[in-house]
Amino acid sequence: MSDVTGAATAHATAIFLEGVSAVHPAALMHKNVQPVPGGIQIAGTFFPLAPGAKIGIIGAGKAVAAMAQALENILSDYPLYGLVITKYDHTLPLQHIEIIAAAHPVPDAQGVAATRRLLHLADNRAPQDLLLFLLSGGASALLADYPEGSSLEEVQRLFELLLKSGADIHEMNTVRKHVSGIKGGQLAKKIYPATLCTLILSDVPGNDPHVIGSGPTVPDPSTFADTLTILERYALVPQIPPALLEHLRKGLAGAIPETPKPGDPHFSHTHNYLTGTNTLSLEAAAHKARQLGYHTEILTDTATGDAATLGRQLAQQAIDWQGPTPACLLIGGESTVQVTGTGLGGRNQQLALAAGPLLQAYPHITLLSGGTDGTDGPTDAAGAVVNAAIMQQATALHLDAQAYLRNNDAYHFFEAAGGLLKTGPTQTNVMDIVVVIIEAVSF
Structure with a gap:
């Protein structure tokens, strides 16, 4: 002060500080994750672990360093590996999980590289492994990618326009989902058929899982049409980089697949748990x-x-x-x-x-x-x-x-x-x- x-x-x-302390990830993770004979219990649900299985921990957001640190302590008897991405100056020392810092609220090249490594790690898990995804506010920028034919600079420009437009978080993340191959449930689709458990700290009003961090592991009810409506509402269409605008128009025309929707079978092995709220x-x-x-x-x-x-x-x-x-x-x-x-x-x-x-x-x-x-x-x-x-x-x-x-x-x-x-x-x-x-x- x-x-x-x-x-x-x-x-x-x-x-104010008491309110902040109550939602520190150390307390939230201990409340929601417990080792039990034969596996682990997450928010009251038992997940078995076969002999030799490891627990992979990946994630993105401003709070994931503390979330990962707490889980290393809670799950110290299990072999762990993983990678989490957080904002610059938000890292903490971890023993088994790699941590990479990147830019927020506008993504940077470090975030793009870290996201590619996170996806590679998830793709190369063993079939018997259990994958935990840690998600908190900030993941929309820290899980950084861009559509084919576009560039990081164009996505950076779009993020800057959204941040200054007055759009709310629901609207901004609807747009972000549709210029990404990870957000809007697409990460869960890439990880399927592995078992995936997401531990979520909510930073959005109403705690809608598909909005938090742009919902990389939950079905996405929004569409390319919604995205263009939002951009028109805030008079951003003339300012959108051409390659991104072309991508969105192709999506509207059906030439690019929509984000996976509720009922998609790719979510049948994915479990999402809200662990911390306002x-x-x-x-x-x-x-x-x-x-x-x-x-x-x-x-x-x-x-x-x-x-x-x-x-x-x-x-x-x-x-x-x-x-x-x-x-x-x-x-x-x-x-x-x-x-x-x-x-x-x-x-x-x-x-x-x-x-x-x-x-x-x-x-x-x-x-x-x-x-x-x-x-x-x-x-x-x-x-x-x-x-x-x-x-x-x-x-x-x-x-x-x-x-x-x-x-x-x-x-x-x-x-x-x-x-x-x-x-x-x-x-x-x-x-x-x-x-x-x-x-x-x-x-």
Whole structure:
């Protein structure tokens, strides 16, 4: 954190961090995976292991290093091998599983090479081996590939356009699935007929498995037609690289096969388990808030929409609060930002900055918005905290909050005024948490 002080800020931070801690992969993996005689049990289902069988562990996402590390500990009596791909600066030491870092949220050549190696490893497993796939948010970029006739540079351009468009995660991942040979259930299709178990940490509102990480091991209900509709909705079609647009049009015409759909027999040996969610995180945060003496209410775990609009709505909701105080309101989900400026920031910082001007006259309210992965946009901050004291400091420094908001430059606003929330990589990822503290007001 910055040097901003105050009990409300300290409490909001502690509540946020408790929510993050509750969904750390070490705890989640121990809860869901146990060695038992003759095999292993995953989320209550027994999977036998023949003599000489090994457990292959592959995966991608911001949390897979901690997931893999926990599984190495849990399954230490079994021979293990594998490869996982995570974001730069998110690696952890592993003994039996190789780990490769690559770029996120826009894929890079390292991600392409790592993905090819992961596929090669999966293809060369022994028939009796059990394959575990670890999936968390970030996999859409870290499982990097591109259609035949296209290039990495063209996919990078598409990802950049999507990230700035204001499209939500469901829409972005629908597009990503249809320019990939891995996403949208296609990884499971490649691995069939081997037994495949996917352990999932959800970073999407609603926890739809086919959306998380672009659903590489689950049936995909979306289509090429859906993809082109989304690109048209955000006026991106004229900006799409020609080879990618041609690929999508061929898919629409049936010249390229669709992603595998529900009912496809290639999923008959695939098992998908949701192991961590934003709801679990919010429940732990609520428990901490109550311990600190707050009347606590979880408003939602599926907040979506424009970050600035959501920030203003939450600030107004706090201002209008008629319930008991001191209160703590908790919100989970994932907002979006349509980037039109040239500044630096992320959706959580944008949300907090939009709330700031409304809270300037209400010193009893503090709002914190942070990403549970410790990273908000292309910054080193998880998010930001805002209250009247920070806004008064901004006024003293002649910082125009609205100008910074329009320029998508919340990071530099909070860097100057105070309020950046910095946790470093948390090794987990279950979307965002907003903590609103409403202190008692004496008249």
